[in-house]
Amino acid sequence: MVIDTERCKGCHLCIAFCPKEILRAADHINRMGYTPAEVEEKKTNECTGCGICAMMCPDIAITVHRLNKPK
C-alpha cells in the first residue's frame, strides 16, 4: 500500500481499522499541518492487501497494490 502523505489529513481512521495494526501516526507534519499515517518499518511485510485502510480513507490518499507472484 502507498499513502499519499500530502493528501492525508491525519484523521487516523486507517490506523484504527487496520486489522494487522501495521499503521501509525508519523512523527512529522505534512504541508497542510496534519500528522499523516505511515506504515511501521518493521511491519511492512505484514500487509495482506485487504484494502480496509483504503476503504475507510475519506481523502482517497491510499492506493493498495498486490505484487503478483511470478509463475
Added chain:
Amino acid sequence: MARLNSKEAETILYQRPESMEARPFHFCPGCGHGIVFRLVGEVIDELKIRERAICVASIGCSVNSYEYFKCDGLESAHGRAPAVATAIKRCHPDLVPFTYQGDGDLAAIGTAEIVHACARGENITTIFVNNAIYGMTGGQMAPTTLLDMYSTSTTAGRKSALAGYPIRVCEMLSTLEGTAYIARVTVNSPAAVRKAKQAIKLAFRTQLANLGMSLVEVLSPCPTNWRVEPVKAMDWLAEHMLPQYPLGEYKVIEAVAALKKEVGNA
C-alpha cells in the same frame, strides 16, 4: 513499501476511481463525505455511466461535489436539487442525473422538493448524507439533529418542546407510492461501507432500469461539529445515531427486488 517497477508485476486493488478528479477534498479530517463521494465514484465507474451521469450539487458541505466528479455537474439553489434533476431527466431521459444532498439541504429547506419528486415518482437518484447537523455553517441544529444533542443553536441540547423532533426521512418518503428504492446505510465500519456501496449501486441501477425514484440515506460522521475525534465519531454514530435512525431497506418495490436478485452483489 516494496514496489516493482514493472506494472505487470502488481495488481492495483484500491485506487482513486477513474471518474473522480485528482484534487483533494475540502472536507475536515475524518468527514464521512469523502467516503461517500468515493463510493459514488466507484459505482459510476463500475456501471460505466461516467459519460451520461450528471451530478446535481446542493448547498452545504456537499456544495462542491461537481468539482470532484469527472462527469458533468450543475449547482442548484438551496434544496432544489431534486427539481433540477427532474428537469434534466425529463429533457434527456437517456442521461443519469443524481443529486448529492446533505441533511440541511434535503430535510430542511428542500423538504418540499424531495417529497414531491418522490410523490411524482421521478426517475432520478438521490444520495442523502445525514450527519445530524449543519456542517458548513458552523454546527447549527438541523431537522435531523438528535434530541438532547449539542449544536451551536441548541447549546443545552435539542429539546422537543422548543425545537420539535428529528425527522426520519427514509420512513417518511417510503410511504409515497412513487418511490422505488429507499435505503438507509452508514459508513462507520468497513462492513458498513461495503453495504453502503451496494445500496448506492442498486439505487443507480434502479434509475437505469427506469423503475422510479431511488434514494439512499447515508449516516455519516461530522467530527468537527460533533466535537469528537474522527475515530471516536464512528463510535458516537453507532451509539447515538443508529438507535434513532435504524439501518435497512425501507422500500424495495418488486421490480427492484427482481433486479437485485438478478445482479446479486455484482
